[in-house]
Amino acid sequence: MTSKKLYYACDLVDDPELIEEYKNYHSKNNTWPEITKSIKDSGIVDMEIYILANRLFMIMEVDETFTPERKQKMDKENPKVQEWENLMWKFQQALPTANKGEKWLQMSQIFKL
Structure with a gap:
């Protein structure tokens, strides 16, 4: 099995x-099991989210x-994912370059050692 890494950014409401509430939703014991299942079912092998101030990576x-x-x-067809995404809009805000309704934007690599 081959894998590749993708990188995304999103902002939180400052x-x-x-x-803190957003971070709590994403702590190990609070993440909804239906969400982690949908992530894995889509072909995501691993996922990490980092934060600096209100910027997510x-x-x-x-x-x-x-x-x-x-x-x-898959997300559009899953009512629990839609419930989660609607809840997350309380915390997230679109990046300045996002189109309407976009939250997480894919980043492009500009350097690799």
């Missing part, structure tokens, strides 16, 4: 209380079955 390791289009389709 409010310390909301940021996500690393996804994906297998050959993963495509962003497939993941988006």
Whole structure:
């Protein structure tokens, strides 16, 4: 099985209380099991999210079955994922270059040692 890594960025609303609540939703014991299952079912092998102030950085390791289009389709058809995504909009805000409704934007590599 081959895998590759994808990198995404998103911003949170710049409010310390909301940021703490967002972090709490993403702690190991609070993540909804339906969400982690949907992530794995889409071909995501591993996922990490980092934070600095209100900027989020996500690393996804994906297998050959993963495509962003497939993941988006699966998410739209999953009521629990839709519930989660609607809840997360309370905390997240689109990056300045995002299109309407976009949260996480894929980043491009500009350097590798």
